Amino acid sequence: MTEEQVVAKVREIMNEAGADETLLLLSEDTVKLDVYIKSVITDAIHAIQNYAPLRFLNLQYYTDAITDGVIPFPSDCVRIVSIKLSGWKRSVSVVYEESSEEYKIQHNEITTAGIHKPKCVFSNNTIECFPAGDLENFSYIGEQDITSFTGLLAEAICYYCASLVYKIFEMPQQGEAMKAVAAELIPKE
Numbered sequence: 001m002t003e004e005q006v007v008a009k010v011r012e013i014m015n016e017a018g019a020d021e022t023l024l025l026l027s028e029d030t031v032k033l034d035v036y037i038k039s040v041i042t043d044a045i046h047a048i049q050n051y052a053p054l055r056f057l058n059l060q061y062y063t064d065a066i067t068d069g070v071i072p073f074p075s076d077c078v079r080i081v082s083i084k085l086s087g088w089k090r091s092v093s094v095v096y097e098e099s100s101e102e103y104k105i106q107h108n109e110i111t112t113a114g115i116h117k118p119k120c121v122f123s124n125n126t127i128e129c130f131p132a133g134d135l136e137n138f139s140y141i142g143e144q145d146i147t148s149f150t151g152l153l154a155e156a157i158c159y160y161c162a163s164l165v166y167k168i169f170e171m172p173q174q175g176e177a178m179k180a181v182a183a184e185l186i187p188k189e
Contacts, residue, residue, distance in 0.1 A: 001154040009158040010037045036165050044160035049078050062138040069132025073125050079141040085133035088118045095120040106130045156185035
């Protein structure tokens with residue numbers, strides 16, 4: 001699906017496709033509707049990538065060596081799938097924010113994680129892993145542009161775009177309705 005096709009589909013979804021149709025959004029901003037739609041496409045893609053099954057997404061593997069359990073955060077990373085270091089008994093798929101309580105817990109030598117329940121936290125554009133070790137596996141979902149999506153996922157992205165545009169126009173109920181449709185369109189497996 002191209003960007004122009006997304007814009008046309010979102011306009012259709014929002015009942016804004018034809019000049020003769022009754023407009024739902026009556027303001028000077030309707031002229032800028034295409035600009036608003038284009039501005040939210042990347043956010044909509046990222047939102048859908050957080051819930052879509054891995055087989056539809058751009059699965060990447062980080063293979064560079066790491067030092068002291070610190071992984072440089074890949075610039076194209078949208079979602080962490082799995083991290084496992086040597087010595088760990090299991091992998092992790094959640095990386096805690098630097099502002100979280102978990103970050104503080106991991107930076108305390110008494111409360112830091114062990115090999116049975118390892119943890120990862122974001123810190124200064126890196127991922128710190130506790131306990132430290134050599135990288136065995138790090139997989140993540142990489143950036144994708146709109147042209148790499150087809151079928152139901154492309155449709156879900158269009159509905160999510162509509163949701164975000166409705167929120168720009170301060171129409172939260174319509175936005176939530178479009179978001180719910182987008183969620184229903186995402187294949188479950």
